[in-house]
Amino acid sequence: MRRLLRGVLTTLIIVLVSVGLLELLLRLIAPNLNSQIGAVARTITTGSSYSEAWTPAWRENHDHYYTLRPGLTDVVQYGSPSVSFKLTTAKLWDDSLAADEGIGFRNRPVDYGVDVAVVGDSFGFCFTEQADCWVDQLAAQNQLGVVNLATPVTGSLSHAKMLADFAAPLKPKLVIWQFFGNDFNDDYSLLSWRGDIERLPGDVSTAIEPAKAVNWFTQNLVSAAVLELLTTGSWSGLPGNDPAFVAQYQAAYPDGTPFLFGKPYELAALDMSRDVNQFGVETTRQALMDSKALVESWGGTLVVLIIPTREEVYSGITANFMDESVIETLGSPRTTLESICAELKLACYDPTESLYTIAATSAALYYPDDMHLNAAGNTTLTDLLTPWLRGLDLIPLEDVP
Secondary structure: OOOHHHHHHHHHHOOOOOOOOHHHHHHHHHHHOOHHHHHHHHHHHHHOOOOOOOOEEEEEEEEOOOEOOOOOOOOOEEEOOEEEEEEEEOOOOOOOOOOOOEEEEEOOOOOOOOOEEEEEOOOHHOOHHHOHHHHHHHHHHHHHOOEEEEOOOOOHHHHHHHHHHHOOOOOOOEEEEEEEOHHHHHHHHHHHHHOOOOOOOHHHHOOOOOOOOOOOHHHOOOOHHHHHHHHHHHOOOOOHHHHHOOOOEEEEOOOOEEEEEEEHHHHHHOOOOHHHHHHHHHHHHHHHHHHHHHHHOOOEEEEEEOOOOHHHHHHHHHHHOOOOHHHHHHHHHHHHHHHHHHHEEEEEEHHHHHHHHOOOOOOOOOOOOOOOOOOOHHHHHHHHHHHHHOOOOOOOOOOOO
């Protein structure tokens, strides 16, 4: 009996020591991984899923929901735990405010002739290095004076005001209005956040399932958390709203790069059957109508650029995991915007079909675990947008060496 107990105790000690060594090893190695495992390990060990401390460049603003802080120079920013880039911001001109007050842009002060202004959200701002952004590539390839007014976490109400306040004084010949499917929802979010309207049923925050019950082990041990992640595809210890940005499916892009998609936030924020997203249709229609009239008042032209979701561009892959109706739902803001463009007689460019064709045989155009275009995607978008603009005689016909 004593021998049996001794054997059990020895086995238990070996198991505990092994688990302890595994935990120590994971705490040393896992936080350095640029993956979901790394994000989980960092959250447990440091309290943050990011690999370094950082301060978001965007801050709340009554008129826009969010605007950029001015006066930043090469500061590290994160679009998500796996996507980082350097950011420099500036005021377009002297606004008589303190250096750290007012609104900044991913653009140098306007000391040049402006041919083109861009308004939009994070897809116009670009979660890449600035030189890789389609806005900067368009400017460089065509020697255009471009001012980029795009700002993350903004919708059509903000874009119209940015145009009126910052593009109108410059009177560019061309204004590109970049649109992504959550812009309808962002209009609702802005007005409900500042108290102009009551919150509606079906708010995105209520459309996302609450986090799983958390036990001590998965919340405090990297080994337990990683085991849960590997066996279930998710981690129950995510704080706050983080579960809304966890992909439900994992595959690979055609070039073999990991492809994690189907995040609850996007599935809710782009669903046009929800009242909170339908709310933004009329605000967007009015914003585009007013902006079109404003741009035309100085002899300029307003065009719209629509950015599709990863799930649509790679529907040949995502359709193996998601119902076709879900993919159509993700595309419903895009088709809604196209109807508005037709109604208002606005030139509207939707590159979805072209991106779908290119994506099948090219390097990945989007990030593995982030909804934004990567550097290759921005270059591809530039290559598609340029001839479309030339066809409308809105930019020079040939690249300028």
